Amino acid sequence: xxxxxxxxxxxxxxxxxxxxxxxxxxxxxxxxxxxxxxxxxxxxxxxxxxxxxxxxxxxxxxxxxxxxxxxxxxxxxxxxxxxxxxxxxxxxxxxxxxxxxxxxxxxxxxxxxxxxxxxxxxxxxxxxxxxxxxxxxxxxxxxxxxxxxxxxxxxxxxxxxxxxxxxxxxxxxxxxxxxxxxxxxxxxxxxxxxxxxxxxxxxxxxxxxxxxxxxxxxxxxxxxxxxxxxxxxxxxxxxxxxxxxxxxxxxxxxxxxxxxxxxxxxxxxxxxxxxxxxxxxxxxxxxxxxxxxxxxxxxxxxxxxxxxxxxxxxxxxxxxxxxx
Numbered sequence: 184x185x186x187x188x189x190x191x192x193x194x195x196x197x198x199x200x201x202x203x204x205x206x207x208x209x210x211x212x213x214x215x216x217x218x219x220x221x222x223x224x225x226x227x228x229x230x231x232x233x234x235x236x237x238x239x240x241x242x243x244x245x246x247x248x249x250x251x252x253x254x255x256x257x258x259x260x261x262x263x264x265x266x267x268x269x270x271x272x273x274x275x276x277x278x279x280x281x282x283x284x285x286x287x288x289x290x291x292x293x294x295x296x297x298x299x300x301x302x303x304x305x306x307x308x309x310x311x312x313x314x315x316x317x318x319x320x321x322x323x324x325x326x327x328x329x330x331x332x333x334x335x336x337x338x339x340x341x342x343x344x345x346x347x348x349x350x351x352x353x354x355x356x357x358x359x360x361x362x363x364x365x366x367x368x369x370x371x372x373x374x375x376x377x378x379x380x381x382x383x384x385x386x387x388x389x390x391x392x393x394x395x396x397x398x399x400x401x402x403x404x405x406x407x408x409x410x411x412x413x414x415x416x417x418x419x420x421x422x423x424x425x426x427x428x429x430x431x432x433x434x435x436x437x438x439x440x441x442x443x444x445x446x447x448x449x450x451x452x453x454x455x456x457x458x459x460x461x462x463x464x465x466x467x468x469x470x471x472x473x474x475x476x477x478x479x480x481x482x483x484x485x486x487x488x489x490x491x492x493x494x495x496x497x498x499x500x501x502x503x504x505x506x507x
Contacts, residue, residue: 261469275344289350301339302327331401342413
């Protein structure tokens with residue numbers, strides 16, 4: 184009760200008047216033994232009021248920060264996140280193509296490994312110049328021509344795939360051209376790998392030092408673009424032998440063979456940490472919403488004609504003939 188009375192007096196500016204009135208009249212109240220007692224009690228109340236005001240100020244600051252945080256989140260464009268594990272790379276590429284061309288949402292797909300070794304070529308790649316077709320045919324290694332550009336890779340359960348499908352208007356500072364998109368992605372992954380290693384974007388590759396661990400490819404439409412990456416978490420040396428040394432190679436590669444040119448991500452950070460860091464970084468640029476694969480609404484495989492194709496045995500044999 185005393186605290187409440189003092190609070191009301193202090194708020195109305197009457198605390199000093201009340202103190203002077205009590206002292207001049209030299210009155211003794213039932214709840215106070217003397218004016219001196221009243222003085223000290225009121226002083227304690229004023230001290231309490233200062234603490235109370237500080238708490239209110241902190242609460243207001245916290246509320247303002249929360250509101251600002253929500254406002255900032257509201258300003259970010261929505262990106263739907265789909266986490267996958269072991270999806271076959273052909274199925275993944277078909278899904279990406281449909282999302283790029285039939286959806287109007289932003290998407291981030293993370294596929295942790297693919298079911299079996301496969302060779303994946305860019306849209307305009309020449310099979311006879313990029314793949315040891317005879318070995319691939321003998322070992323029954325599938326060869327896929329994807330709908331995006333870029334080079335040739337071999338992927339398996341130790342490859343981690345990260346795909347960004349973005350509306351160009353949702354990243355207005357990024358021009359819908361390969362170099363601008365690559366620069367944006369390089370800055371994004373520099374956040375992912377901050378403090379871990381000597382990360383760089385070099386001639387469209389992600390590298391630690393001068394060794395590649397991430398290969399990129401893109402496709403750009405009128406209003407949207409896709410940027411997807413295959414990250415070498417680990418690899419089998421034998422699988423690298425299916426790939427030829429391309430005639431057009433990055434300058435920094437020099438004449439190094441595949442095993443001297445690439446490195447393993449597992450030497451730098453745990454697999455799960457990389458995925459967590461990627462999701463966190465994307466969340467700093469977009470408002471991320473996780474959804475399940477089953478909830479994606481796009482035309483089915485049978486309803487859409489894909490550019491991404493699995494090469495036939497006949498096509499591979501024809502390339503073998505050219506190589507011979």
